Amino acid sequence: MKKVFVNVMLGGGDMQRYILKNKNSIALLSGVLIAVGFLSKWTMDSMLIFTWSLIIASILGVAPIAIQAYQALRVKVVSIDVLVTVAVAGAFLIRNYEESAIVTFLFLFGAYLEQRTLNKTRSAIKELTEMAPESALKQMEDGEFVEVDVEDVDVGDILLVKTGAKVPVDGTVVSGEGSVNEASITGESIPVAKEKGSKVFAGTILDNGTIQIVAERVGEDTTFGRIIELVEEAQDSKSEAERFIDRFSKYYTPAVLILSIVVWLFSRDVELAITILVLGCPGALVIGVPVSHVAGIGNGARNGVLLKGSEVISDFSKLDTIVFDRTGTLTVGNPSVAEKEYYGDNIDEALVYLASIEHESDHPLAKAVLEEIGETAFLPVENTEVIKGEGIVASVDGHRVAVGNVALMERENVELKDKAKADIDLFEERGNSLVLTAVDGELKILMGVRDQIRPRVKEDLLKLKKLGVKNLIMLSGDNQGTVDAVSRELSLTEAHGNMLPQDKSAYIKRLIEEEGQIVAFVGDGVNDSPSLALANIGIAMGGGTDVAIETSDVVLMNSDFSRLSHALGLTKATARNMKQNIFIAVGVVLVLLASLLFSEWMNMSIGMLVHEGSILAVILNGMRLLRYKLR
Amino acid sequence: MKSATIQLETLTCPSCMQKIEGALKSLDGVDHDTVKVSFNSSKAKLDFDETKVSIEEIEDSIKRLGYEVIKSRVK
Known part of the structure; x- marks a missing residue:
């Protein structure tokens, strides 16, 4: 032997x-x-x-x-x-x-x-990487499709995707149609319809139909590939504390060895010397923090929250202020008619005239108005005259119809009665854009169009406040009225309109440098990259775009607002978990050393048992994070 | 210069990383600054000069330490 x-x-x-x-x-x-x-x-x-x-x-x-x-x-x-x-x-x-x-x-x-x-x-992270496609049906020179390894697919190849199969690479549909489950990219499990010209992404699943696609990005360059790489890098990125522990354990183990030799030299007690060796094993301390970290990041990845590393977790968990970059983050982003008033008789005819005119317009408000009116027959519209910044005047069914704002009504000498004036003021105050319709010089319809707050945003903002966020601030390029309306409805701390990208970054800089706050900036990552980079935590929402993934610290995979509160709750839980693990590890070492010095029962076997037990304790504690859910 | 990503068996002790890193750095033709072994994803990444050392030799140096190589990719 x-x-x-x-x-x-x-x-x-x-x-x-x-x-x-x-x-x-x-x-x-x-x-x-x-x-x-x-x-x-x-x-x-x-x-x-x-x-x-x-x-x-x-x-x-x-x-x-x-x-x-x-x-x-x-x-x-x-x-x-x-x-x-x-x-x-x-x-x-x-x-x-x-x-x-x-x-x-x-x-x-x-x-x-x-x-x-x-x-x-x-x-959790393994589940994610296992969703990566492995094979593809590639069109060969003879026109036949042959199954190949996904690594053998090059940009420009034509690939066939059958029902139930994974889309192997990022590309564009060239023929066929079907619906695709994009949960792996967006977190949204409602299938998205795809037809010729639609973009498809690697790792998504074709629920039904058959499509042929041309490969545009392959392997690690695909959106899915980048997400995996990001998560893998994140779980192995080290915080200041971890680097310290690494350095520490590098010298710690040799120090324990030397200590035990010294003890042996002086006491000639081999039993004591070897017990010190076992007690000195730094297991739980070395593994405790990475374990919390990987479980936290894994939970996030599973729930559409990508956290880029442990530095982010520590900053995010101490958040004071969240800045939203535009009204669109909190609103549906699809203006609709929020309020309306009718004046006088023959309203039904007036609505048909309005619809007929808007039907021919491509103005953003026109769509909202048409949606509000719903199905109707359109009448021929003649002599259309567009007055820039004011609206449209045209003749419909022999009537002179004016559709536009208050300035247009004044130009058309439409008399606004007191009731109408009061309504106009009220609608404006509530953040609406106005669409007035006058038939033959008489005001018939007043519509207020505005963006609606997204469902459940209010509850989610409340959750953020409960988690300890002190300020919710909106910096928007929209006009102050719109911004104020949103701010009032959601009781934001502050809201500023008419902000250019450089104004936003200056504002954030002031918060961080002068007020010493820890600031997160929620943006779309395209035109706001300076602010994303400047904020302590840049959060890209409705992610998936390259720039968003690059510049931000946290990527929320879809625009579901509840991810933000999950992300914050998760980082707080993870930070807490790390502290608990450090406490367990250090505590165990201290108890062991104390019992070695002051008690009789300590020996090598018990030392090893406690040592292994503490390692398992920190791992099990870390595992709790996998099940974390914000209540 | 080529870069390799080597998927290893699950690493369980942080000191495994130091060992593998040490072994990889001791190979002639491996760019020392690029050697990175990550604990959680159990992957080794490095750049190497294919005229001096082959991917098989690199894999062998890891296997000799007793760690399994699941697959490696060279670009």
Whole structure:
């Protein structure tokens, strides 16, 4: 047995690999041997079997650990394996086979449990990467479609996508039609109809129909590929605290080794020296923070929130102020008629005239007006005259009809009665754009068109406030009236209209530098990249565009506003989880050291048990984040 | 110069990264500054000079440490 061990140490490569590969079986075997040993001691009183089974268990168990230690030392790293190997060798030397066997078994068994649980914490991100398409049906020179690996698809290839299949690359539909589930890109599971000319994205699924597409972006350049890369980079990015722990553990393990040697030199107590080695293993401290981190980022990825790294998590969790870049973030972005008033008789005719004129116009308000009126027959419109900035005058069915704003009514000498004047003032105050309709010089219809607040935005903003956000600020390019209307309805802290991109970034700079606030900026990432970059946390909403993914710190995969509060709640929970893990890790080390100094019961085996237990505790604690949901 | 992305078996101890990084950096033809082993995604990324070292040799250096290479991609 010892000969094999030496052989292994001297570099029998295949043997090393074989042993490491069967680490788990070795752990099981040495566990069985330990059990056999203790059983024979208690039932048969056989010290011979007891001693020998423990010796064999120790040697078997230490082999994979020693190999890892040797490999670490070769690249000048004093790893935990080194500490454990030395400790086991020490125990062997003083013939404490009981401790050497139990410590190696616990260490191997702990490593096995760690691997199992760590895989769980990483499962969310794994699910994401497994959604990546693997094959494609590519059109060959003879016109036939042949299944190829997705890596063999080049830009410009024509690909066939059948019902139920994944779209393999980003591209444009050249023929066929169908509906695509784009949940992997947008988080939205309602299928989107695709026809010739529509864009399709890698990783989305064709629910029904058959389409042919031309490949435009392949592999890591696809939107999906970038998202995966982003998440993978994020989960391995390190915060200041983690880098500190890394540096710390680099010197910490050698320091423990030296400490135990010093203790041995002075006390000549091998037992004490090797117990220090085991107690000093820095496991939970090293693994605690990355585990919370990866579970938090994984939860986000699953819920359409991409967090770029742990620095973001720490800043985001301390947020004071959220700045919204435009009214469109909070509103539907599709103006509609919010209020209307009718004056006098023959309203039905007036509505038909209005619809007939708007039907021929491409003005943004026209669409809203037509939607409001609904199905109707259109009359021929003649002598149409467009007055820029005011509206349209035309003749319909022999009547002179004017559709436009108040200025147009004045030009047309339409008399506005007191009631109408009051309505106009009220509508304007509520942030409406006005559409007035006069027939033969008489005001008939007043419509107020405005953008509606998105459903549930109010509740979501309230949740943000509950999570500790102090200020909600809107900086918009829209006119002050519109901005004020939205602000009042949502009770924002501040709202400023008529802002240019440079005004917004100046405003954010002032918040950060003069008021010392931690500011998040929610934008679409295209024209607001200076602000996105300047804010402590740049949040791109309704993501998927390249610029948004590049410049921001957080990408919300679709424009569902509730993601924002989930993101904030999640980062807070993650930051809390990291602190708990650090507390567990440091606490355990302190308790162990104290009990070593002040109590009798501490020995190497108990030390190893507590050590492995604390590692599992931090992993399990981190795993809770996978299930995090904002209530 | 080519760049390789190597998918490894699940890494469980942060010191595994240091070992793999050390092994990769000791190879002639591997650009030291580009070697990056990530713990959570269990991937190694590096640039290398294909005239001095092959992807197989790079994979072997990892396998020799006892870690499985699941797949690697060279660009």
